Amino acid sequence: MPGRDRSWIRVALLLCGALSIPYCLAESESMSSPGTGLGTGTDPHTLLADFRRPAAMPVIKSNPTTPEKVALGQMLFFDPRLSGSGVISCATCHNPALGWTDALPKGLGHMGGRLRRHTPTILNVAYGEPYFWDGRAATLEDQAKGPLTSAAEMNMPAEVAVKRILSIPGYVTAFAYAFPAKPVSVDTIAAAIASYERTVVSNSAPFDKWVAGDEGAISPAAQRGFSLFNGKANCAVCHSGWRMTDDGFHDIGISGSDRGRAEVAPGIVQLEYAFKTPTLRNINQRAPYMHDGSLATLPAVIDHYDNGFASRPSLDTQMHRLGLTPAQKADLLAFLDTLTSVDSPAIIPQLPQ
Ligand code: HEC
Ligand code: HEC
Numbered sequence: 001m002p003g004r005d006r007s008w009i010r011v012a013l014l015l016c017g018a019l020s021i022p023y024c025l026a027e028s029e030s031m032s033s034p035g036t037g038l039g040t041g042t043d044p045h046t047l048l049a050d051f052r053r054p055a056a057m058p059v060i061k062s063n064p065t066t067p068e069k070v071a072l073g074q075m076l077f078f079d080p081r082l083s084g085s086g087v088i089s090c091a092t093c094h095n096p097a098l099g100w101t102d103a104l105p106k107g108l109g110h111m112g113g114r115l116r117r118h119t120p121t122i123l124n125v126a127y128g129e130p131y132f133w134d135g136r137a138a139t140l141e142d143q144a145k146g147p148l149t150s151a152a153e154m155n156m157p158a159e160v161a162v163k164r165i166l167s168i169p170g171y172v173t174a175f176a177y178a179f180p181a182k183p184v185s186v187d188t189i190a191a192a193i194a195s196y197e198r199t200v201v202s203n204s205a206p207f208d209k210w211v212a213g214d215e216g217a218i219s220p221a222a223q224r225g226f227s228l229f230n231g232k233a234n235c236a237v238c239h240s241g242w243r244m245t246d247d248g249f250h251d252i253g254i255s256g257s258d259r260g261r262a263e264v265a266p267g268i269v270q271l272e273y274a275f276k277t278p279t280l281r282n283i284n285q286r287a288p289y290m291h292d293g294s295l296a297t298l299p300a301v302i303d304h305y306d307n308g309f310a311s312r313p314s315l316d317t318q319m320h321r322l323g324l325t326p327a328q329k330a331d332l333l334a335f336l337d338t339l340t341s342v343d344s345p346a347i348i349p350q351l352p353q
Helices: 002-017 021-032 045-049 067-078 140-149 158-166 169-178 186-197 206-211 220-230 298-307 326-337
Strands: none
Touching: 067 169, 067 186, 140 158, 140 186, 158 169, 158 186, 169 186, 206 220, 220 326, 298 326
16 A cells, blocks of 8 residues: 555654664664554554544444534533532533643642542543543543532532522423433433533644655654654553553552552552553643643653653553653654644533523
8 A cells, every 4th residue: 555655664764764873773673672662563564554543433322422412511511500519610620721621730629629630631532441540430421420429529419410400491401402211310411421522522633644644744853753752762652542542551650649540450569550541632732741740841741751750569561761862852742742733612602591
């Protein structure tokens, strides 16, 4: 296939043409050794294909998306009347203007209480399961019930939520359209919100245009950064696929007492302090970073991987000191910047009365 041939040439050029010979050798060596991040094998032909976006959205058989559910879910997502205090909506923490998060190390919940973990983005959540930093919710429908009823977050008991919805005629009509045969319940509330969340998808980024064959879509520095991402910096071993995540759990050596996945699946040493690999799509829009919001900037994240992580028995075996030069760190950063797309502004709906 011509496309494949071009991809191969681009990777070969990337690795060997634009770079000095000793670096080129070091890089190709690390790329051909097993487990360095090529994902589906060691053949560079497959490298760019691994990062290509799927053409279609996943289909959810148990809760098929309809325009009526999406419209309802969008209202619920932005509606503070769904919280015990009447002042917090999902969008308070998952704010579309802040990359669908809150720009805080740890979010503020009911009555301003500080939450235990950093608010993750909901961008592209349609594609990856399970949910939460520790993966304790299997589906988006399950997930949505968590913050709604959690005393620390929206503090809204299910019965109170249903009663409040039934007191707003505009909602009664919208629920009747979205779920013709079902009563208003915490399940239909969650199903509508999940349907809306599945529409929050990033557009094509400069990196996607480059993957599709537009040579000039990203800078030479970013192209070198992509090569480092898959090679010496060893990022793609966990940040794989078009969303740049394996949807797996790893301890990457962030200090702290939060045991992460081990709270959900105890007894496995590798899951101690392990958290879900986040997507890197639009990553430069949502500092600070990590489950505890402890790294303020992307250069701080790169320094962490280079030489800043805690050693302990659960540390992922793919974590090792990288020895990146300042120029390589800059290239990696240039690559991460190409993952941000220009997305249509989120629509803030008029809420029913
Ligand atoms: C007070 C802040 C706050 C509010 C309000 C809030 N969230 Fe969250 N959200 C968080 C935090 C913090 C996490 C991570 C918690 C964890 O992993 O333990 C999270 C996790 C999530 C995730 C998981 C993302 C992933 O990749 O795993 C989704 C989806 C989500 N929230 C949707 C919602 C929806 C829908 C609502 C409204 C019903 C909502 N959130 C309300 C702070 C909030
Ligand atoms: C062993 C698997 C693994 C490797 C290797 C890895 N990551 Fe990560 N990455 C993760 C996990 C897991 C997290 C979340 C960890 C946490 O919050 O404790 C994460 C978090 C991040 C974040 C923060 C995302 C956010 O939304 O907060 C960025 C940025 C990032 N990684 C970039 C990189 C880069 C760049 C590299 C290569 C230098 C890399 N990662 C290597 C697994 C990995």
